[in-house]
Amino acid sequence: EVQLVQSGAEVKKPGESLRISCKGSGYSFTSYWISWVRQMPGKGLEWMGRIDPSDSYTNYSPSFQGHVTISADKSISTAYLQWSSLKASDTAMYYCARGGALRRFDYWGQGTLVTVSS
Amino acid sequence: DIQMTQSPSSLSASVGDRVTITCRASQSISSYLNWYQQKPGKAPKLLIYAASSLQSGVPSRFSGSGSGTDFTLTISSLQPEDFATYYCQQSYSTPRITFGQGTRLEIK
Numbered sequence: 001e002v003q004l005v006q007s008g009a010e011v012k013k014p015g016e017s018l019r020i021s022c023k024g025s026g027y028s029f030t031s032y033w034i035s036w037v038r039q040m041p042g043k044g045l046e047w048m049g050r051i052d053p054s055d056s057y058t059n060y061s062p063s064f065q066g067h068v069t070i071s072a073d074k075s076i077s078t079a080y081l082q083w084s085s086l087k088a089s090d091t092a093m094y095y096c097a098r099g100g101a102l103r104r105f106d107y108w109g110q111g112t113l114v115t116v117s118s
Numbered sequence: 119d120i121q122m123t124q125s126p127s128s129l130s131a132s133v134g135d136r137v138t139i140t141c142r143a144s145q146s147i148s149s150y151l152n153w154y155q156q157k158p159g160k161a162p163k164l165l166i167y168a169a170s171s172l173q174s175g176v177p178s179r180f181s182g183s184g185s186g187t188d189f190t191l192t193i194s195s196l197q198p199e200d201f202a203t204y205y206c207q208q209s210y211s212t213p214r215i216t217f218g219q220g221t222r223l224e225i226k
Contacts, residue, residue: 035215045205047160047215057226059213103209104152104167111161
């Protein structure tokens with residue numbers, strides 16, 4: 001069974017750093033891109049960027065380029081999303097999703113809620 | 119970036135109704151259009167990919183159509199579990215993937 005399991009909810013202060021994770025199982029982790037999607041409270045879905053776990057090649061949405069870093073460790077089938085300096089506006093639910101054939105997001109993680117508040 | 123516009127933004131319907139949600143792209147995206155369902159507090163779920171292909175395990179009352187710039191998601195007979203928010207997503211302009219703003223389907 002294909003699964004993407006994300007790390008738990010985080011509460012941080014502005015200016016702090018954070019890395020959240022997404023562990024894949026039940027499939028060949030290096031054969032599919034992993035994307036990250038943001039959903040701010042009460043809002044829609046925004047694609048942030050993606051990584052090819054086989055070689056760690058990344059693409060970012062211009063809206064997120066420079067604000068977050070996507071990485072992966074294929075040895076443990078895990079992708080990461082990290083911030084070096086969080087802002088209150090980073091408060092959101094973050095989902096990882098597998099990029100399947102025909103460029104569809106066929107499996108999703110359960111989401112990680114990030115709350116940034118002083 | 120390619121803009122995706124859904125209509126309506128919200129919709130009230132009854133169990134058993136036939137419902138159609140539309141999605142328009144700001145430029146042609148061929149058939150690179152996917153539909154997702156999201157229930158409160160849950161991750162999105164893929165319903166339709168490549169504009170008209172039903173994802174495995176999704177009930178056949180869901181269908182998709184369209185190509186180019188205009189697409190539709192149809193639910194032939196609404197069931198109680200179908201009340202949710204629906205999003206379209208273009209994958210033509212990879213990696214600059216974009217979603218529609220969502221359509222909230224509520225019980226009348």
